Amino acid sequence: MDNPKSGGVPRAAHVVLTVDAAELELAADALRQSGARAIEERHIENAIELWAVLGDNAASTAFVDRGRERWHARVEMVDLTASDTWKRYSEPVIVNEKLAIVPAWMSFQDRERFPFVVSIDPEESFGLGDHPTTRIVAALLCRMMAPESSVLDMGSGSGVLSIVAALLGARRVLGIDRAIGAVAVAQRNAERNAVAEVTEFIQGSTVPSGEQFDLVVANILAPVLLDLCDPIVRSVEPGGTVILSGLRINRREEVINRYVSGGCRLSEDLVLEGWCGVVMTKKQ
Known part of the structure; x- marks a missing residue:
């Protein structure tokens, strides 16, 4: 990005991508991996616009350069102080009667109502907890999660789901994310929520070999879920649970069929705002 600093003030890029439905997941994932802290979808005639803010780093610069060509990216440089205005409009995420996810910079008056409250600051990573998946x-x-479970969180981002698992009583949680900056962000969020002793975060994009978990969470794109099916299934104890999300409803059957052929059975699914989550149980 040109002129990343102006008068000593850090700069960021407001980026708008124009994509069709087939490229939506790929473009959104590319934004997240490049450091987008929040992504807004706006549906226009025959296309979808993705609005995001990218910081001043090499990954963001590389994305802007290729995004201009592939997705007709529109880019506007702004002061980072201005790019943080999205925080003013952030709201707590009420998951259910047990769990709320709250931005770390926000006071939460209803804390007493919820047995579990997660405090999250995504910083430059992806994951405030408000995305449907x-x-x-x-x-x-x-x-679904039993206390004292061991949990693998593939695509852990800012650590939201790893922290939820830890607060629900997991004895160990391993979070893996391919984004370079995500590990430190997730670790800080784990410390913020007093679960650092049972959580570990590492950078990578592959499922660890030689270890099995009671429960595996994979909130990643459908093509990646398909590619990682065999190693994900191997990483689950027989009779254990796999929770898959990050997929649009039109990819549901394809993903389910792949995991059934890989040795699982469908236990449950859940749809929200056009996105789907499926629960698979590994056969004994």
Whole structure:
């Protein structure tokens, strides 16, 4: 990005991508991996616009350069202080009667109402907890996770779902994310929520080998869920649970069929705002 600083004031880029439905997931994931802290979808005639703010870093610069060509990106440089105005409009995410996810900079008057309250600051990472797929998985964790479970969180982002699992009583949570900056952000959020002792975050894009978990969460794009099916299934204990999300409803059957052929059975699914989460149980 040109002129990242003006008069000593840090700069950021407001980015608007124009995509069709087929490229929506890919473009949104590219934004997240490049440091977008919040992404807004706006439906226009025959297309979808993705609005986001990217910080001043190499990943953001590379994305803007290729985004101009592939997705007709419109870019406007703004002061970082101005780009943080989205925080003013952030609201707590009420997942259900048990769980709320609250921006770390916000006071939450209803804290006493909820047994579990997660405080999150995504910083430069992705994951304030308000995306439909995050809400889907958080709700399913509240219903499905047994205390003292070991949990693998693929695509952990800012650590929201790992922290939810820890607060619900997991004895160990391993979060993995391919974004370079996500690990430190997730660790800080774990400390903020007093679950650092049972959570670990590492950078990567592959499922760890040689270890099995009681429960695996994978809130990532449908093509990645399909590619990682075999290693994800291997990483689950027989009789264990896999919660898959990050997929649009039109990819539901494809993903379910792949995991059934990989040795699982469908236990439950949940749809929210056009996004889907599925619960698979690994066969004994």
